[in-house]
Amino acid sequence: HRITAVRSVVAGQFAGLSDILHDLSLEFAAVEGYDEARAERVIEALSAEGLTVADCSCRTGEISGMTVEIEIVVGKKTALSKTLLLRVVNRACGRYFESPELSFEGDRARVVMCEMPLYDLEIGSAQHVCDNGELCGDCLNYFVNGAGSTVALISDGMGCGGRAAVDANMAVSIMSKLCKAGLSYDCALAVTNSSLMIKSEEESLATMDLMDFNCFTGRVGLMKAGACTTYIKKNGKLMQKEMPSLPLGILNEARFSKEDVVLTKDDWIVMVSDGVMIGSPEWIERLILTWREGSAEQLAAQIVKEAQKRRKNDHDDDITAIAMRVVENG
Structure with a gap:
């Protein structure tokens, strides 16, 4: 038995x-698309602040708003301010986001920001x-x-x-x-x-x-x-x-x-x-x-x-x- x-x-x-x-x-099918125009604006705005952006994507979902993922090249003297990132991305995307989540690996920083519901x-x-x-x-x-x-x-x-x-x-x-x-x-x-x-x-x-x-x-x-x-x-x-x-x-x-x-x-x-x-x-x-x-x-x-x-x-x-x-x- x-x-x-x-x-x-x-x-x-x-x-x-x-x-x-x-x-x-x-989950992959639920992604409505990627907003390349907003991603370019985010890259330009962060570059103007002296940051080197390796990649950026602005992803929109059916019921979860926009998610911005940014990969930034960091050095020993690079300081990432969450306040700065939030202000720049809000302005570039024309939306309000929650505080960014940061993770680091080698010389790269990964930033994830979700639209404020x-x-x-x-x-x-x-x-x-x-x-x-x-x-x-x-x-x-x-x-x-x-x-x-x-x-x-x-x-x-x-x-x-x-x-x-x-x-x-x-x-x-x-x-x-x-x-x-x-x-x-x-x-x-x-x-x-x-x-x-x-x-x-x-x-x-x-x-x-x-x-x-x-x-x-x-x-x-x-x-x-x-x-x-x-x-x-x-x-x-x-x-x-x-x-x-x-x-x-x-x-x-x-x-x-x-x-x-x-x-x-x-x-x-x-x-x-x-x-x-x-x-x-x-x-x-x-x-x-x-x-x-x-x-x-x-x-x-x-x-x-x-x-x-x-x-x-x-x-x-x-x-x-x-x-x-x-x-x-x-």
């Missing part, structure tokens, strides 16, 4: 490799460990994926304590690394699921709750594998996104349940683990709806605090909340 299970997982890994190659082809997220998070223990069976993470989106993740391992913590942290760690590397969420989920299934002979289950916020368009992609409700406050009205699905570690093929919604300034997204869902959900709905002045960090902390209070007469559990408010850049 074990050999059959391993064969099935290995076959799934090969299918996953095929999906990775497919994702790479889609319309929106950003104010993010706050809070957790409570079951019975005030040392290891939390929930794991969370959030990051900017380099393609114009902010990504937030929550995974809830089966039960509490060390074993649940290992499963949840493993799921979030693998998923985060694959997403940052540019893989699609479906492909990353398949690899994460396979990893949990072959981790040990004992059953390893973990939920996966993923939110992708496109900072250029305001589109929110909600993806769930066994995760509980996400709350969306849009234009002062609350929506509950339950999206039934199975957690990771059960079947060879894991699938997300998906929904999209478009948000604008001052809309909210609240993700929680199932430790929050005690009794009637009216209290958390009322809390989110009436939240006006406090920060995202304060809202997440208040949700966890209220959930702890309501668990006093019930068994304790790990509790996690991530609160996110849409804000405009600039």
Whole structure:
């Protein structure tokens, strides 16, 4: 039985490799084109500042704005100022960019600058460990994926304590690394699921709750594998996104349940683990709806605090909340 299970997982890994190659082809196809005129203006402007530019490209994507990549020849006395680079490229391209990322190899400096998106997220998070223990069976993470989106993740391992913590942290760690590397969420989920299934002979289950916020368009992609409700406050009205699905570690093929919604300034997204869902959900709905002045960090902390209070007469559990408010850049 074990050999059959391993064969099935290995076959799934090969299918996953095929999906990775497919994702790479889609990423190349998503590049709308290269703006050679702007690249020439950037080279001329930097040369006027005394810098030697070996190469420059201005790449535009479907939903990620413009990305400028510059290769500059540097010597021992060459000093690169991020402020100077930002000012020059903003003026040459006629757009606003985020602070440049610099890397060096030999006598070359690589500069990468991404166009500043319309929106950003104010993010706050809070957790409570079951019975005030040392290891939390929930794991969370959030990051900017380099393609114009902010990504937030929550995974809830089966039960509490060390074993649940290992499963949840493993799921979030693998998923985060694959997403940052540019893989699609479906492909990353398949690899994460396979990893949990072959981790040990004992059953390893973990939920996966993923939110992708496109900072250029305001589109929110909600993806769930066994995760509980996400709350969306849009234009002062609350929506509950339950999206039934199975957690990771059960079947060879894991699938997300998906929904999209478009948000604008001052809309909210609240993700929680199932430790929050005690009794009637009216209290958390009322809390989110009436939240006006406090920060995202304060809202997440208040949700966890209220959930702890309501668990006093019930068994304790790990509790996690991530609160996110849409804000405009600039």
